[in-house]
Structures are given as structure tokens and as C-alpha cells.
Amino acid sequence: MSVGNNAIMNDVFINSLGAFLPGNPVGNSEIENYIGRVFGRPSKYRAASLKQNRIQTRHYAINTQGYPLYSSSEMAAEAIKAAVKNSEISLNAIDYLATSSTLGDGLVPGLASHVHAALNVKEIEIANFQSVCASSLTALKSAYMQLKTGEHGCAAVSGSEFASRYFRPGNYEGVESYQTTGEIPFQADFLRFTLSDGAGAAILETKPNARQASLKIHWIDIRSFADRFDTCMVGGAVKQSQNWKCWGDFGDPIAAAKAGALLLIQDFALMKRMLPVWVSHYLDLIDKEKIVIEKIDHVCSHYSSHSLRQEITILLEQAGAMIDEKKWFSNLYTKGNTGTASIFIMLEELYHSGKLQKGETILCHVPESGRCLNGFMLLEVV
Amino acid sequence: MPNVKIQAVMRSLIKVWADFATELDNVPLINKLLRGKFRLEDYQELLINQRQQVIEGSRWIARAASSVSSEYADQRSLFLKHAVTEHRDYKMIEANYVATGGKFEDITQAEKNIGTEALHAFMYQRATEPNPFDLLGAMFIIEGLGQKKAGAWGEAIKKQLSLQNEQVSFLLYHSTNDEDHMRQLETILASGILDIERMDRKIVKTAKVVARLYQLQLEEMGNV
Numbered sequence: 001m002s003v004g005n006n007a008i009m010n011d012v013f014i015n016s017l018g019a020f021l022p023g024n025p026v027g028n029s030e031i032e033n034y035i036g037r038v039f040g041r042p043s044k045y046r047a048a049s050l051k052q053n054r055i056q057t058r059h060y061a062i063n064t065q066g067y068p069l070y071s072s073s074e075m076a077a078e079a080i081k082a083a084v085k086n087s088e089i090s091l092n093a094i095d096y097l098a099t100s101s102t103l104g105d106g107l108v109p110g111l112a113s114h115v116h117a118a119l120n121v122k123e124i125e126i127a128n129f130q131s132v133c134a135s136s137l138t139a140l141k142s143a144y145m146q147l148k149t150g151e152h153g154c155a156a157v158s159g160s161e162f163a164s165r166y167f168r169p170g171n172y173e174g175v176e177s178y179q180t181t182g183e184i185p186f187q188a189d190f191l192r193f194t195l196s197d198g199a200g201a202a203i204l205e206t207k208p209n210a211r212q213a214s215l216k217i218h219w220i221d222i223r224s225f226a227d228r229f230d231t232c233m234v235g236g237a238v239k240q241s242q243n244w245k246c247w248g249d250f251g252d253p254i255a256a257a258k259a260g261a262l263l264l265i266q267d268f269a270l271m272k273r274m275l276p277v278w279v280s281h282y283l284d285l286i287d288k289e290k291i292v293i294e295k296i297d298h299v300c301s302h303y304s305s306h307s308l309r310q311e312i313t314i315l316l317e318q319a320g321a322m323i324d325e326k327k328w329f330s331n332l333y334t335k336g337n338t339g340t341a342s343i344f345i346m347l348e349e350l351y352h353s354g355k356l357q358k359g360e361t362i363l364c365h366v367p368e369s370g371r372c373l374n375g376f377m378l379l380e381v382v
Numbered sequence: 383m384p385n386v387k388i389q390a391v392m393r394s395l396i397k398v399w400a401d402f403a404t405e406l407d408n409v410p411l412i413n414k415l416l417r418g419k420f421r422l423e424d425y426q427e428l429l430i431n432q433r434q435q436v437i438e439g440s441r442w443i444a445r446a447a448s449s450v451s452s453e454y455a456d457q458r459s460l461f462l463k464h465a466v467t468e469h470r471d472y473k474m475i476e477a478n479y480v481a482t483g484g485k486f487e488d489i490t491q492a493e494k495n496i497g498t499e500a501l502h503a504f505m506y507q508r509a510t511e512p513n514p515f516d517l518l519g520a521m522f523i524i525e526g527l528g529q530k531k532a533g534a535w536g537e538a539i540k541k542q543l544s545l546q547n548e549q550v551s552f553l554l555y556h557s558t559n560d561e562d563h564m565r566q567l568e569t570i571l572a573s574g575i576l577d578i579e580r581m582d583r584k585i586v587k588t589a590k591v592v593a594r595l596y597q598l599q600l601e602e603m604g605n606v
Contacts, residue, residue: 225404228404228405228407228408229404242417273403273404273407276396276399276400276403276404277400277401277404279396279400280396280397280399280400280401283393283396283397284397286393287390287393287394287397314564314565315392315396315564318388318389318392318564318567318568319389319392319393319396320386320389320390320392320393321389321393
């Protein structure tokens with residue numbers, strides 16, 4: 001290690017997890033009561049989107065009038081408080097806060113400042129991580145390194161999303177090309193039926209719990225493949241004659257909105273092309289013996305096993321890389337796809353499910369189509 | 383008991399494939415297709431290139447088969463079977479070319495580009511070595527293209543150029559049979575060839591070279 005032979009590295013443990021899901025679960029038939037109907041008509045792609053993502057229920061931080069009940073930072077703070085409540089620490093023990101989110105509460109300043117304010121604790125170090133789903137792991141990794149190196153002793157890490165506020169009809173109805181066709185395209189509509197709101201959080205310490213199980217972090221491995229992919233999931237820019245034009249370059253925000261530069265969209269064909277490099281990253285970790293298939297007891301993946309099964313089962317089998325589907329744990333189908341919050345919400349449920357035994361391992365996986373980012377994390381129940 | 387050595391080779395090959403497949407998307411010709419800007423002459427150029435690929439392919443596989451010693455007779459017959467399948471393909475490519483308005487003489491007499499020259503020179507060199515099972519790495523890459531890319535390219539070309547199935551049949555037809563090929567590769571890897579010294583590493587290295595040279599021939603379209 002480059003830090004020198006005398007450096008003492010701490011072990012780092014996830015000692016508690018918390019989740020905050022706003023309101024009641026919303027079933028598939030009620031979705032449009034919350035996110036509304038663009039141009040006053042039911043969505044053309046609703047059924048196709050739900051068939052593809054297989055989500056049954058989700059939560060929204062807006063009411064049926066579109067009125068916000070919580071901000072993203074408030075949800076993050078609630079999730080952290082829930083994690084503290086489940087923990088052996090008190091709130092004022094936290095001396096480092098890392099937040100992650102796809103879209104925070106405003107463009108400036110970063111979400112971490114607002115979450116700190118909402119927590120109402122003394123002066124602490126904070127860091128803001130913004131990308132898409134995998135920023136959950138970049139935030140976790142920063143906390144892991146802060147604790148490992150002894151910079152801090154206790155960290156809170158959150159992932160929070162308030163996607164539904166951007167899915168209301170008004171966000172789409174001003175886009176000129178949609179006005180012409182009278183409908184919004186699949187690449188915009190699919191996300192409306194896929195992403196939902198919520199927050200999750202983890203408390204990390206340099207010693208394990210005294211009274212309950214801890215999840216020791218063995219490693220977090222994050223790789224960007226943006227060198228070879230164009231932007232796949234984009235908000236705040238729009239492609240015009242093969243170049244991305246940022247919403248700030250339109251002269252005024254109304255012109256940007258009319259051009260569709262203020263929407264969240266996803267290019268599915270491009271996302272499909274990312275699968276080989278995600279798989280390659282995984283196989284590389286096997287080759288480096290960071291992942292030993294026989295020693296994995298649970299898999300928490302933000303990527304669903306059914307989509308994986310369709311694509312590459314044979315390849316994974318032959319490569320000795322297939323993990324039995326019985327070991328996969330996911331609550332995406334009941335708690336919704338909450339972006340950066342999902343991995344925390346998944347781990348929170350798994351931790352409290354009674355399924356974990358001492359000595360077992362959990363492999364976490366968070367791919368991000370944004371511009372192709374991929375992360376893995378290995379935990380051990382201690 | 384799973385064969386750890388086979389699995390390691392498979393993992394390495396899949397990693398080589400992932401790099402290759404993603405870099406390929408940034409080759410000007412393929413990028414143009416992905417941008418929805420393909421022209422008929424781009425497609426015809428691709429067909430010319432594919433024909434050279436297929437014809438030379440069946441020849442180097444046949445030569446490789448003749449370099450296999452008698453103790454590996456079973457593996458040799460697999461190589462030979464392969465050469466026969468490839469042999470039929472080039473007629474389909476010529477038919478596609480003519481169906482898009484190209485002249486038969488143009489596709490049959492076209493000169494190889496500099497990347498194609500390099501690729502095939504390498505293949506023949508390897509195929510001449512004794513027991514050149516490292517060419518399985520080459521086959522993994524080239525067949526991977528057929529199975530995982532050709533179909534998507536074919537669909538995109540058909541759509542962008544408003545073509546009929548019979549004008550794009552080579553690309554469309556090649557996207558099938560994925561599973562069979564993978565099982566075949568596993569079978570041959572399990573047949574004892576990995577006992578040859580350093581063969582596991584040679585297979586992966588040849589896959590890397592072929593991936594790089596295959597990309598080169600697509601980059602050098604028209605550079606004869």
C-alpha cells in the first residue's frame with residue numbers, strides 16, 4: 001500500500017440500515033393517479049413498461065394532486081434517522097455524511113448540505129455524490145475509505161430519490177415535438193412507470209456492533225466505462241444533430257424545456273450494449289479472486305435476475321460464474337426502483353429478514369446505465 | 383466437477399469479447415449505423431468485406447485442420463465440419479450484394495483492404511503451426527460477431543435502407559444458433575486440448591489479436 005508500512009487500516013462495518021418510503025404502497029392501476037396523464041390521456045406504454053420492469057408496488061412523495069409531501073433531503077434524513085434508531089449509536093456520533101442521489105432538491109448546493117441541515121446535528125464533514133444508481137456505491141466507498149484510513153469513526157451514507165416530481169404531465173406537455181405527435185416516446189414514458197421515490201441509509205463504524213449482526217465491508221469495486229459509451233440516461237440535455245446540448249445553452253430555460261432538454265430519458269438500445277462490460281467486470285473480479293462463487297451466500301443486485309437470465313445464462317454457466325437464483329434477494333418489485341436508494345432499501349430488508357447467518361457473504365451489484373458505471377461490494381455477516 | 387481451467391478460459395474470452403464489442407461500436411462505419419446514417423454503399427462495402435472474411439475463413443479453418451496431428455482426430459473433424467458451413471455462406475453474401483443493385487464482378491473481384499490483409503495473414507500463419515487450437519479464440523470472436531452483432535446490424539440496415547429480408551439474409555441468418563456454438567466450444571475445450579502446454583493462454587491471446595485485427599479491417603474500409 002502506498003500509504004506506508006506503518007499505517008494502520010481499520011476494518012469497516014455497516015452496523016445499521018434504514019429505509020424511508022413515503023406514503024402507502026401504490027399499485028400498478030393507481031400510478032397515473034399520482035404521476036398524472038400526459039395530454040390528459042392514459043399512457044400508451046404503461047403496460048409494456050410494467051411488463052418489462054415487473055414492479056408491483058412503489059411509493060410516491062407526491063400526493064394525487066402532485067403536491068410534494070417530502071423533499072429528497074427530508075427523505076434521506078428520515079432514512080438516516082431510521083438507521084440510527086435501528087443502531088447502537090446515537091445521531092450525534094455521526095462525524096461524516098455522504099449522500100447520493102440522481103437529482104437532488106435543487107441544482108446548487110449539493111444535497112448533502114440539505115440532508116445535514118435536516119438531520120440537525122453538529123458540524124460534520126459532508127460529501128455529495130450525484131450520478132445515477134451507482135452513486136450509492138461511490139458514496140459508500142467514500143465513507144468506507146474515510147473510516148478505513150481513520151479520518152472518521154462513524155459515517156452515515158444515504159441514497160434518496162424524488163423522481164415522481166419530474167414525471168408530472170407539465171414536464172412533458174411543453175415539449176414541442178411531443179405536442180406535434182400528441183404523445184411522449186417510450187424512452188421518456190418507460191421511466192415514468194419504472195422509477196419511484198424513497199430513501200435508504202447505512203451507518204458505518206470501525207468496530208462491529210456489540211449486540212447485533214454487522215456487515216463487514218470486504219471491498220467496493222467501481223468502474224466507469226464512459227470511455228466507450230455515449231450518454232444513455234440523460235437529464236438536463238437533449239441531443240441535437242448528434243451533439244448533446246445542455247439546458248443552459250438554450251438562452252433561456254423555457255426554450256430548453258420546449259426542446260425537451262429538461263426531461264429524464266433513457267436509450268434502451270444503448271443500455272443493452274452495456275451488458276458485456278458489466279459481465280466482464282464481474283468475471284474480472286472472479287479472476288482476481290475477489291469474488292469466489294462458492295462462497296457467495298446472498299446476492300443483492302439492482303439488476304434483475306430475470307433480465308440476466310434471458311441474456312447470458314449459458315455464458316455465465318460456462319465461465320463458472322453463475323450464482324444460484326435462490327441466493328438472489330431483491331425488493332425492487334414491491335418497493336419500486338428507487339435509483340440510488342434501492343441498494344440500501346434492499347439491504348435493510350435483507351438485514352431484518354432473519355435470513356442472514358454469521359459468516360455468510362452478500363454480493364451487492366449496482367450497474368448504472370447513465371454513462372455506463374458499474375459497482376460491486378462484498379459484505380460479510382459478522 | 384466443473385473444469386476450472388475451461389471456466390478460466392471462458393472468462394478471459396468473454397472479457398476480450400466485451401472490450402471488442404464495445405470498441406467496435408466506435409469504429410466509424412459501425413458508429414454510422416448506430417447513428418442511423420448508413421448508406422447503401424456502406425452496406426455494400428460491408429458485404430464485400432464479409433465475403434472475403436467468409437471465403438478466407440473456410441480456407442484457414444481447412445488449413446488449420448490439416449495442421450492437427452492424428453491424436454486429435456476428433457477435434458480435426460470439428461474444424462472440417464466448420465469449414466463446410468462457412469463455405470455455403472459466401473454465395474448468400476454475393477446474392478445479397480446483387481439484390482441491392484451491386485455487380486457480381488465487383489464483389490467477386492474486390493481487393494482486400496489493408497486490415498483484411500493483416501487479419502488473414504495472421505490467421506494463415508497460426509493455422510500453419512502444429513495443432514493450432516489457439517484458433518478457437520479466433521473462432522470465438524468471429525462467431526460472436528455473427529451471433530451477437532450481425533443480427534442487430536442486419537435489422538438496423540434493413541430498416542435504415544428500407545431493404546427486404548432477402549437483401550439482408552446473410553446478416554439476419556447469422557444471428558441464430560448461439561447456444562449450439564457455445565456448447566460446441568465447451569466440448570472442444572473439454573476434449574483434452576487444454577493439456578497442451580500454455581494452450582489456455584494461447585487461445586486467449588489469439589482471440590485478442592483477432593479482435594484487434596478484425597476491428598482494423600472495419601476501420602480500413604476502402605483502404606486498399
